[in-house]
Amino acid sequence: MEIVLTKKDATNASIKITLNEADYQPKVAEKIKEYSKKAKLKGFRPGKVPTSLIKRMYGKNILVEEVNGLLSTSLNNYLKENDISVVGEPLPAKDEEDQANWDAPSDFIFHFDIGMASSFDYNLDNFEITRHQIQVGDEQLEETLENLRKQHAQTIKPEVSEKGDFIYGALKQVEGEFTVENAAIPTEQLKEAAEAAFVGLKAEDEVTFTMGEAFKDENAPKYILSVYDEEQLKEMQGDFTLTVSEINRQVPAELNQEFYEKIFPGEEITEEEAFKEKVKEVMAENYQTEAENLLNRNVQDKMVEETEIALPEDFLKRWLLTINEGKVTEEQIEKEFSYFEKELRWSLITRKIKEKNEEVGKVETAEVEAKAKMFIIEQFRKYGMMNTEALGDLDGIARNYLMEENGKNFQRLYDQIQGEKITEWIKEQITIVSQEVSLEEFSEIVKAINAKYEDTTEAPVQTEE
Numbered sequence: 001m002e003i004v005l006t007k008k009d010a011t012n013a014s015i016k017i018t019l020n021e022a023d024y025q026p027k028v029a030e031k032i033k034e035y036s037k038k039a040k041l042k043g044f045r046p047g048k049v050p051t052s053l054i055k056r057m058y059g060k061n062i063l064v065e066e067v068n069g070l071l072s073t074s075l076n077n078y079l080k081e082n083d084i085s086v087v088g089e090p091l092p093a094k095d096e097e098d099q100a101n102w103d104a105p106s107d108f109i110f111h112f113d114i115g116m117a118s119s120f121d122y123n124l125d126n127f128e129i130t131r132h133q134i135q136v137g138d139e140q141l142e143e144t145l146e147n148l149r150k151q152h153a154q155t156i157k158p159e160v161s162e163k164g165d166f167i168y169g170a171l172k173q174v175e176g177e178f179t180v181e182n183a184a185i186p187t188e189q190l191k192e193a194a195e196a197a198f199v200g201l202k203a204e205d206e207v208t209f210t211m212g213e214a215f216k217d218e219n220a221p222k223y224i225l226s227v228y229d230e231e232q233l234k235e236m237q238g239d240f241t242l243t244v245s246e247i248n249r250q251v252p253a254e255l256n257q258e259f260y261e262k263i264f265p266g267e268e269i270t271e272e273e274a275f276k277e278k279v280k281e282v283m284a285e286n287y288q289t290e291a292e293n294l295l296n297r298n299v300q301d302k303m304v305e306e307t308e309i310a311l312p313e314d315f316l317k318r319w320l321l322t323i324n325e326g327k328v329t330e331e332q333i334e335k336e337f338s339y340f341e342k343e344l345r346w347s348l349i350t351r352k353i354k355e356k357n358e359e360v361g362k363v364e365t366a367e368v369e370a371k372a373k374m375f376i377i378e379q380f381r382k383y384g385m386m387n388t389e390a391l392g393d394l395d396g397i398a399r400n401y402l403m404e405e406n407g408k409n410f411q412r413l414y415d416q417i418q419g420e421k422i423t424e425w426i427k428e429q430i431t432i433v434s435q436e437v438s439l440e441e442f443s444e445i446v447k448a449i450n451a452k453y454e455d456t457t458e459a460p461v462q463t464e465e
Helices: 021-038 051-081 140-153 192-198 220-225 228-234 257-263 272-306 313-323 331-355 363-380 394-429 440-450
Strands: 003-009 012-019 087-093 107-118 128-135 154-156 166-173 179-186 206-210 240-249 431-440
Touching: 003 051, 012 228, 021 051, 021 128, 051 087, 051 272, 107 192, 107 240, 107 313, 128 272, 128 363, 128 440, 140 272, 154 166, 179 192, 179 220, 179 240, 220 228, 257 272, 272 440, 331 394, 431 440
Parallel strands: 128 431
Antiparallel strands: 003 012, 012 107, 087 107, 154 240, 166 179, 166 240, 206 240
C-alpha cells in the first residue's frame, strides 16, 4: 500500500492511495471461506459449498466491501498518525479519476481531496470583555408584581360584565345552524371597536358581533368555536349571537401575608417592603442569568473573531453539499455558511485549548446523565407536568434518551457541557469589566447583537451523515 499526500496550499491537499492485490486479497479470500461455511445452497451440504461457487456468486460484492473498508481505515489512520488537522471529511477528488476495475481486480488507485485548518494559536493576553450588571427599576418591579398578582388571581362571578372579563354562554351563528353550547369570550382579546358591546352584560342578555372582525388575534375564532379546518372556518367569520350564562372575572391577589407565603414559602416575609425587596432580588438574579448568557456568547464571538484560522471555504461548501445531498441547495449553503464557519472555528479553538490544558473541559458521564434528566424534566413541564415523581424511572428515561440515534444525544449534551466548561475557563483567564445598565439598555444591546445573526439563527445543514 502506498499513500501520498500532496499539499496544494495551506488549507487544501490531495491524497493518492494505491492498494496492491496483496493488501486486500487475504481478507477477500478469508471472507469467501466464511461465506462458504455459512451458505445454504440447494444441492450442497451446510459448510460444503465450494469457494469457487461463492466467489462467482458473491466475489465482486465481497471485494468492494473489503477494499472500501481497508481504504477508509487506512486513510483515517494516515491522517491521525500524521497529525493532519482535517476539517469536514475526505471527498473523492474532483480532478482525478479513480482506477478501480472491479471485474478484473489488481492494483487499485484512489484519489481524495481533503480540507485542513491552518496552524494557529489562541491569545488571551489583553483580552477584556464587559459583564453587564442589570439594574431592576421601579417600573420593572411594578410590572412583575402585577404579573404575580394576576397569576395568583381569584375568580369571582360578578352580575355585570366589565372589560377584561370572560363571558360564557350559548353562541349561535346568525345565518346558519352552527352553535356552541358553552362558549367562552375573552374580552381582553376584543378589538377596541367591539369592546363596548360586551361591557354591562348580565345573565340572559344577548350580544351580536362579527366573528371575523371582533378579535385582535386572527386565530381566536378557531379556539372559541373549536373549528380547526380552514375551509370550514372561513364560513364562520360572519355574525354570531351570544346569550350570556355566566361572567368570570379574575381579581388580582392582594399583597398580604397569604400572598407572600405563596410566592416565597418558608421565607417568613411579613411586610410589603420586605416582599418587594425579595422580588427585586430574584428579578436581579434572573436578569443576571441572561447577562451571563450574553457574556458567554460574547466571549466565544471574540475568541473566534480574534483567532486567525484559515479554512478551505470552497472545500467545506462542497462537503456540506455532498453530505446533505438533495436536502439543501448551493444557495442555502452560501447564505448560511457564516454560521457553520463560526461554529467550526469555535470547535477548533476549544480543541486547541484542551490539547494545551488536559483537565480543562473534562466531562464525566454522570454530568451528561444529569443534564439529560434536567432536559427531560423541562420538556414535561412545558406540557404542564410539574410533578417529576409522576415520570417514574427518570434515570431509565434519561438513559434511553442518551442512547437514541446511536448515541448522538449523548454526544450533543457532552459537547454542550464541555463548551460551557471551556468558556468558564476562558473567563477565569481574562479581564472582565462590570458595567451597570438598565433593563432597557440591556435589551437594546441584545437586540443589536441578535441583528447580526438574524439570518443564521439555526444551523443550516447537517454536519453528520
